[in-house]
Structure formats: C-alpha cells, structure tokens
Amino acid sequence: MKSFSVVSLLAFATYVAAQANGGPPFDPAGTGNVGNGAGKQFIGGQCLSAADCGSGCCAGPSGICSGVGAQTQAGKTGCGFGGGGAPAAAAPPAAAPPAAAPPAAAGTNSAGGPPFDPAGVPNVGNGAGKQFIGGQCLSAADCGSGCCAGPSGICSGVGAQTQAGKTGCGFVSGSSSLTGAAPPAAAPPAAAPPAAAAGTNAAGGPPFDPAGVPNVGNGAGKQFIGGQCLSAADCGSGCCAGPSGICSGVGAQTQAGKTGCGFVSKRFVSRKRAAIADLLE
Structure with a gap:
C-alpha cells in the first residue's frame, strides 16, 4: 500500500512538469495508470516507463503511451522513455518488459x-x-x-x-x-x-462507431472512445461528449465538432425517472 502511494504521488507531481519537455498533451483520464507498471495505460496517457503501457511503448520526450507505428509522430521521439527515478518503486513489473515480445510478429x-x-x-x-x-x-x-x-x-x-x-x-x-x-x-x-446502430448523431459531431452498440446505455463504463453514450457512466474514459453523445478522450472533448464532456441523453433521464417511480410504487 505504501509503495502504491509513493508511485501515485510521484506520478501526480510529475504530470505537469513532464509535459514541459514537449510532445503531445497527456489525456488526463489516464492519471490512475501512471507509474504502477501494470500495463493498463492507454495510448495518449502519461507513462513513466514501458511497463505502464498496454502498447509496450512509452515515448519521449515527456513519457506518453504510443502505438509503436506512431512513436515518432506529433512531436514524439520514439519508444524507450525511462521516466526518471520512478521505476525503482515499480521494480517487479520492470523485470519483465512487455515491449520485448512484439518483434516476433505473427505476420x-x-x-x-x-x-x-x-x-x-x-x-x-x-x-x-x-x-x-x-x-x-x-x-x-x-x-x-x-x-x-x-x-x-x-x-x-x-x-x-x-x-x-x-x-x-x-x-x-x-x-x-x-x-x-x-x-x-x-x-x-x-x-x-x-450496422444496427442504437442511435444517430443527428445533433452533430463525429459519427458513432457501430461496433459500440452493445455498450450504449448500460452504465457499465465499457464503451470505447468513438462509441455512442447516453451519459458518462457508459464511457471507459469517463467523458460523454455533446452534441450527440459520443465517448471521448478528455483532451479531445472539443475536437471534430464535439462540444465537451457532460452530455446526458433524455433517454437516460427518462429511464432514471421510471426506476424511481417503480421504487415508489
């Protein structure tokens, strides 16, 4: 528990300072995955070493998880970012860097x-x-x-x-x-x-990815970025962006016609009211 606290505090303390080195901005939704070496950080989130990233690539100059094919794009300087002294707190995961396996590609x-x-x-x-x-x-x-x-x-x-x-x-x-x-x-x-989409983006913003239909409106937090949402409870990123309700990275909530996090569908509100009515009966 003490080790986790040290890593968390260090990640928080370096979040703002690290960005000053350059490269694309971190997605703040990934703050909880920084420095724990669990390999759960998504592309666009901050990392202290490759052990944080699900992609196995922690790119410089500031330490951001990247797809291997995009490691030198948007100001990034390639995989291999070490992240200062933080790996010492996350020593067990660092002993088995997942980035070593990918070169043996299946095709x-x-x-x-x-x-x-x-x-x-x-x-x-x-x-x-x-x-x-x-x-x-x-x-x-x-x-x-x-x-x-x-x-x-x-x-x-x-x-x-x-x-x-x-x-x-x-x-x-x-x-x-x-x-x-x-x-x-x-x-x-x-x-x-x-193809059987749960709704349309008639109000504007980017089109929904139809592959996310099963995750719409269940509040399970499993909807991926680009899928439709009725509220933030649907989205793994915690951001349901207007004007039509689409899960978004927090750092991109106003891009491509989106109007920011906080979208709540009338269908979601109606469903909540019906649930309350059932409890009162």
Whole structure:
C-alpha cells in the first residue's frame, strides 16, 4: 500500500512538469495508470516507463503511451522513455518488459494497408475477440470491433474501414502461419451486427462507431472512445461528449465538432425517472 502511494504521488507531481519537455498533451483520464507498471495505460496517457503501457511503448520526450507505428509522430521521439527515478518503486513489473515480445510478429502487412501494432501479437488468430484496433487479425472473430479489414488483415473501427489504405471489413486469411487458426476464419458474419446502430448523431459531431452498440446505455463504463453514450457512466474514459453523445478522450472533448464532456441523453433521464417511480410504487 505504501509503495502504491509513493508511485501515485510521484506520478501526480510529475504530470505537469513532464509535459514541459514537449510532445503531445497527456489525456488526463489516464492519471490512475501512471507509474504502477501494470500495463493498463492507454495510448495518449502519461507513462513513466514501458511497463505502464498496454502498447509496450512509452515515448519521449515527456513519457506518453504510443502505438509503436506512431512513436515518432506529433512531436514524439520514439519508444524507450525511462521516466526518471520512478521505476525503482515499480521494480517487479520492470523485470519483465512487455515491449520485448512484439518483434516476433505473427505476420506482415506486405499486401498493403497500415502497419500492425506489434503489441497485439498474442491476440492474432485465437478468435477470442480481444484484438484491439491496429492489431493484426486473421478474421473478424479476432477483433473486438468485429471488423478485420483488408488487404493484409488489421482490426479496424467500422467507420474507418476504408481509410489509410484499408480495403474494408471482411478480411479472412487464406493461409495462417499460426497452427489452429483455421476455425476463426469461418466467423466473418460477426462483422454484420454493428450496422444496427442504437442511435444517430443527428445533433452533430463525429459519427458513432457501430461496433459500440452493445455498450450504449448500460452504465457499465465499457464503451470505447468513438462509441455512442447516453451519459458518462457508459464511457471507459469517463467523458460523454455533446452534441450527440459520443465517448471521448478528455483532451479531445472539443475536437471534430464535439462540444465537451457532460452530455446526458433524455433517454437516460427518462429511464432514471421510471426506476424511481417503480421504487415508489
């Protein structure tokens, strides 16, 4: 408990100072993941070493978790940021840096399209639906978004399936380098359900990613950035941005036509009133 307090205080103390070194701004929603070496920090959140980042890449000059393919973009100076003296408090995780595994990629994007994020290697071809956007896939069954896009097989948001050289959802690998990867290839139809969106962004702002339909309005905090929300309780980032209700990173809450965090849908309010009425009966 004492070790956790030291790391937390150090992370808080360095949050403002570290940004002065340059690079993109940290997403404040990731403050709780700084310096604990648990590998739970998302891309855009502050890090003290690679052990903090789910992507395995803590990029300089200020220490920000980055996708490996984007480690030198937007003012970043590449993976390998060490984070001062903080790793001493998080010594156990530092002994097993997750960034060492990705070089043994499951495949290459030789057919074209954006590069795979090597941090997703463990999720390739197992059909468990755990692969994140940017990771390699052999079929839609690998992807949490339900979309495995061609031409090389990369998990994509449905709304971005034809961007950056991608050729659309529905990719199925013809021959896998992984044993036991054939069964997932029979599951491309899994990409179809997202088309039935829970709502529309008629009020304005960026389009919703239809892959997030199951997370709308349940208050479970599982909706990803880009998915529709009825209130902040739906969003993993804690920010449901107007004008239509879309989960957003706190640092990007007013970008792309968004009007800031704090959106609450009339449907959410009506549902709460109905629940109160049931309790009073």
